[in-house]
Amino acid sequence: MSEASRNVRARLQHRSESAFAEEERQGLMLAAKTRTIALLILLAWQIIDNPNSGLAYAFDLSILISFILLGLLQFLCAKWRFHMDLLKYLFVAMDCALLAVALTFENPFSEVGRPTAYAMQGSLFSLFFLFLMQSAFSFRQRLVMWCGACIVAARTGMLLWVVNQPGVFTNIDLPERSPEAFIEALGNPNFVHLGHWFIEIMASLIVASGLAVVVGRSRRLVTDRSLSERARANLARYFSPNVVDRLSGSNELLGTVRQQDVAVLFVDIIGFTKLCEREPAANVIALLRDYHNRLGQAVFDNEGTLDKYIGDGLMATFGTPEPGPNDAGHALQCALDMITALAAWNGERTASGDKAVRIGIGLHYGPVIAGDIGNERRLEYGVIGDTVNIASRLEQLTRQLKTPIVLSDSLVMAIDQASDARLAISNNFVEAGVQHVRGREGGIPVWVLKAEPDGPGNRRCISNSPSPCR
Numbered sequence: 136m137s138e139a140s141r142n143v144r145a146r147l148q149h150r151s152e153s154a155f156a157e158e159e160r161q162g163l164m165l166a167a168k169t170r171t172i173a174l175l176i177l178l179a180w181q182i183i184d185n186p187n188s189g190l191a192y193a194f195d196l197s198i199l200i201s202f203i204l205l206g207l208l209q210f211l212c213a214k215w216r217f218h219m220d221l222l223k224y225l226f227v228a229m230d231c232a233l234l235a236v237a238l239t240f241e242n243p244f245s246e247v248g249r250p251t252a253y254a255m256q257g258s259l260f261s262l263f264f265l266f267l268m269q270s271a272f273s274f275r276q277r278l279v280m281w282c283g284a285c286i287v288a289a290r291t292g293m294l295l296w297v298v299n300q301p302g303v304f305t306n307i308d309l310p311e312r313s314p315e316a317f318i319e320a321l322g323n324p325n326f327v328h329l330g331h332w333f334i335e336i337m338a339s340l341i342v343a344s345g346l347a348v349v350v351g352r353s354r355r356l357v358t359d360r361s362l363s364e365r366a367r368a369n370l371a372r373y374f375s376p377n378v379v380d381r382l383s384g385s386n387e388l389l390g391t392v393r394q395q396d397v398a399v400l401f402v403d404i405i406g407f408t409k410l411c412e413r414e415p416a417a418n419v420i421a422l423l424r425d426y427h428n429r430l431g432q433a434v435f436d437n438e439g440t441l442d443k444y445i446g447d448g449l450m451a452t453f454g455t456p457e458p459g460p461n462d463a464g465h466a467l468q469c470a471l472d473m474i475t476a477l478a479a480w481n482g483e484r485t486a487s488g489d490k491a492v493r494i495g496i497g498l499h500y501g502p503v504i505a506g507d508i509g510n511e512r513r514l515e516y517g518v519i520g521d522t523v524n525i526a527s528r529l530e531q532l533t534r535q536l537k538t539p540i541v542l543s544d545s546l547v548m549a550i551d552q553a554s555d556a557r558l559a560i561s562n563n564f565v566e567a568g569v570q571h572v573r574g575r576e577g578g579i580p581v582w583v584l585k586a587e588p589d590g591p592g593n594r595r596c597i598s599n600s601p602s603p604c605r
Contacts, residue, residue: 155274155354160213162272163223167210170269174203190244198237205229223273227282230266235289238262239296250324251300254293260335263290267343274354276347283343287336294332305329392506395458398466398498398546399523400439401530402430402473403448405493423447426492429480433472437465442517448530452518455505463500463549464556470496470540471563474584496539497529500546521575528572529581536567536583544580 178199185192209226213219239254263286270282298305302325309316320326404410404426411419427444434441434451438459442450451469454462473496481491501522508517529541542564550556565585569578 155357159273159275160216160219162274163213163219164210166269166272167206167213170265171203171206171210174199174206178203187242187245191242191246194242194244201233202230205233223275223278224281227266227270227278228285230269231263231282231285231289234262234266235293239293251297252303252325252327254297255327255332257331257335260290263339264342267339267346271346271350274350276351276354279347279350280343283339283347286339286343290332290335290339294327294329298327303327392504394502394504395454396462396501396549397452397454397458397503397505397518397522398463398500398549399503399518399526400434400451400453400466400469400496400498401448401527402451402470402494402496403445403530405495405534407447410490410492422492425480429476430473430494433469433476436472437469439465439469450523450527452503452505455518460551461556463546464551466498466500466546467542467550467556467559470498470542471559474539494539495530495533495541497526497531497533497541498546499526499529499543500549501525524574525572525579528574529579532570532572532581536570536581538567538583540564540584541567542582544582547582 178196181196181199185195187195205226209223211217212222212226238259241249266286267279267282270279273279297303304320304323304325305327306312306317306320306329309320321328411422414422426447427449430449431441434449437453439451439453440455442452451466453466453469459465473494477492477494485491499522501520503518503520503522505518508519525543529543532541533539542560547560550560560582563585564582567581567583570581571578
């Protein structure tokens with residue numbers, strides 16, 4: 136991967152982290168809200184169905200209320216963005232510690248006691264997994280693993296406290312390790328099987344690790360998808376849809392610098408300053424957008440690459456990023472399509488009282504250097520070379536020759552003699568001799584369009600053009 140590609144990916148990952156931070160906040164709010172609603176339902180049930188009374192009844196309800204208040208506090212901190220980088224870890228630890236205390240110590244006001252080892256029952260341990268579920272809402276791997284570690288610490292703390300109480304014994308304390316002894320011990324309410332605790336710890340670590348992997352894969356999938364969609368969107372700015380499909384499915388680097396023969400097209404509005412000198416800025420921008428949309432579509436319809444918009448003009452190339460046998464013909468058909476599109480647009484403009492728009496188009500074919508141009512902060516795919524300069528000069532020559540299209544003889548020669556594009560040249564263009572081009576010694580043989588079509592129904596068409604002929 137090139138340095139530029141790594142920089143682009145790093146910037147995208149930075150933006151993804153910011154987006155994930157917001158999703159994490161929203162996820163924590165949703166988890167806290169869901170947990171609070173569930174606890175409120177459980178509290179309502181306990182109010183109705185709790186067998187205790189008096190202080191014992193109030194104590195049971197206070198445990199649930201503590202979890203509800205803690206959930207509300209988590210929700211508010213996430214909503215207000217109050218030190219959540221630290222507090223989200225603290226809240227997980229508090230949840231696990233509070234649940235461990237609630238499960239370990241019996242109600243001090245209850246008249247009905249329970250065996251101390253009851254706290255180590257597996258059915259009660261399953262409540263800890265609710266916190267794992269809540270942490271997974273954060274899309275943060277470290278938080279999920281932290282929650283798993285807190286569960287392990289809380290459950291281990293419960294075990295250490297319980298096994299050190301009078302009368303409690305474990306399978307290590309059995310005088311003999313026979314199956315009969317184990318079965319007999321299992322019937323004793325003060326017996327704690329250490330194997331069950333070990334399975335709980337392993338299950339917590341495995342589930343936490345699995346969730347962390349899922350969260351990590353989800354984050355990478357979103358990042359890669361964003362990178363792919365961003366790359367595809369960037370390609371769609373310059374290339375036709377079928378070229379985008381080929382490039383997005385290719386492993387070849389688009390920005391690799393190479394020299395190749397391409398057809399270059401320049402188009403510009405003639406008299407743009409005079410056309411817009413009294414127009415409001417909004418009208419000028421609307422005109423340019425409509426103009427760019429129509430002419431840019433002609434580029435894409437003919438498998439061209441939209442290199443750049445240049446004010447009231449644009450530059451397009453044919454044969455980038457992948458050269459083909461009909462690049463010159465595609466460029467020629469694009470120029471003819473632009474003239475046809477302009478005629479249709481001018482019909483709409485004159486009907487609404489606006490001025491007609493005139494354009495000049497220059498086309499040349501020859502070698503260019505193609506690849507990523509710019510620096511690590513901004514890279515764009517483009518072409519440079521004498522061929523580009525000549526195409527630009529030919530576009531300017533349209534004013535002098537009073538024609539909308541000027542072709543270089545090099546482009547005409549690049550078109551296969553047996554192709555329909557060659558027939559289109561003979562039908563629509565005439566040789567204009569050798570013309571002097573500024574910045575170049577000697578002259579260049581050129582061809583010019585015979586006359587502009589009268590309307591959109593008179594489209595000059597190459598039958599094997601990628602765009603449909605009507």
